[in-house]
Amino acid sequence: MSIIEVTVPVLPESVSEATLMTWHKKVGEAVARDENIIDLETDKVVLELPAPQAGVIVEIVEQDGATVVSGQLIAKIDTAAKAGDAAPAAEAAPAAAVEAAPASNAQAGVAMPAAAKLAAEKGVDVAAIQGSGRDGRVLKEDVANAKAAPAAAPAAPANSTFSTVTVSPTPTVQIAGDRPEQRVPMSRLRQRVAERLLQSQSENAILTTFNEVNMQPVMDLRNKYKDKFQKEHDVKLGFMSFFVKAAVAALKKFPVVNASIDGKDVVYHGYFDIGVAIGSPRGLVVPILRNADQMSLADIEKQIAEFAVKAKDGKIALEDLTGGTFSITNGGTFGSMMSTPIINPPQAAILGMHATKE
Numbered sequence: 001m002s003i004i005e006v007t008v009p010v011l012p013e014s015v016s017e018a019t020l021m022t023w024h025k026k027v028g029e030a031v032a033r034d035e036n037i038i039d040l041e042t043d044k045v046v047l048e049l050p051a052p053q054a055g056v057i058v059e060i061v062e063q064d065g066a067t068v069v070s071g072q073l074i075a076k077i078d079t080a081a082k083a084g085d086a087a088p089a090a091e092a093a094p095a096a097a098v099e100a101a102p103a104s105n106a107q108a109g110v111a112m113p114a115a116a117k118l119a120a121e122k123g124v125d126v127a128a129i130q131g132s133g134r135d136g137r138v139l140k141e142d143v144a145n146a147k148a149a150p151a152a153a154p155a156a157p158a159n160s161t162f163s164t165v166t167v168s169p170t171p172t173v174q175i176a177g178d179r180p181e182q183r184v185p186m187s188r189l190r191q192r193v194a195e196r197l198l199q200s201q202s203e204n205a206i207l208t209t210f211n212e213v214n215m216q217p218v219m220d221l222r223n224k225y226k227d228k229f230q231k232e233h234d235v236k237l238g239f240m241s242f243f244v245k246a247a248v249a250a251l252k253k254f255p256v257v258n259a260s261i262d263g264k265d266v267v268y269h270g271y272f273d274i275g276v277a278i279g280s281p282r283g284l285v286v287p288i289l290r291n292a293d294q295m296s297l298a299d300i301e302k303q304i305a306e307f308a309v310k311a312k313d314g315k316i317a318l319e320d321l322t323g324g325t326f327s328i329t330n331g332g333t334f335g336s337m338m339s340t341p342i343i344n345p346p347q348a349a350i351l352g353m354h355a356t357k358e
Helices: 086-091 093-101 113-122 140-148 188-205 216-233 238-253 297-313
Strands: 004-008 016-024 036-040 047-049 053-058 073-077 162-166 174-175 180-185 259-262 265-266 275-278 279-280 283-285 326-330 348-351
Touching: 036 073, 113 140, 188 283, 216 297, 238 275, 238 297, 238 326, 238 348, 279 297
Parallel strands: 275 326, 326 348
Antiparallel strands: 004 073, 016 036, 036 047, 053 073, 162 174, 174 180, 259 265, 279 283
16 A cells, blocks of 8 residues: 545645635545546635546545645545555544544444544534444544534424525525525635725725716727628627727826825836636636737737636636736626726726616
């Protein structure tokens, strides 16, 4: 047996911890070298963790949803084992260690050592837990799930039914008569976006101005060339490339809007890195079009399309989101008539585009 440890890689700068999302392998399953075995969600991006060596997973130390830090042990791989060998090896755990658990623990004989230890630390009664391991053994994740279970709900009126069910990923649905409620953990990205926007509102003196723009010339131009544009560049001609070009022209004319605040200093940027807000299943992301002043309409549309695909698939990289001197958000795609977008600090301003009306 040759055991190697799988640890959390060094997280990007400014990211202190991550959440384990979904294990792609189970104990006893074979993995290939560099095969992604689990996704780690940070408050900015989702990172893939590849297997350091080929082998068989013999132990998963931290389960889905666990909060981890750089260097933390999360699994073990036996590089000499074959698929199917790992489960017995992992569960033949030291019986002596189990017996060493507190005598007051009525279920210590069927609780795995890690589970017994966690139960003792958290004050969880293992006797009340239905073990999911071999022969009904209580595993660490069973204790963790019991700990995470929602508090008992108040008794429902006699004329109503009340039940709790769990659906993917780990939300809780409470049903009281015909009034269901669903509680879903917020992703790290959504938490971080909420924190940043609240920070922006508390630290910036925000002023929003509203102006009407005649979009007819742009619409006529787009309608005239959109088929030829798509055929030549293999990407649709949208409005965002026009917005970016217009923004760059305005930023060149008014450099203070392309500046950022650093303490008591105003930093004027001699480049134009435009953030474009894109919705994703995990929340709002703002990838950066670097040196947008040097990009053609086709370059802009291709880059935005690429960002949209990466955001949908959870593949946005940290470097895609870092920096930016100005941002644009287009609520018009959702039919928004008017809104007050919040500045993305430390930038000085943001442009919000809205629905086009006759």
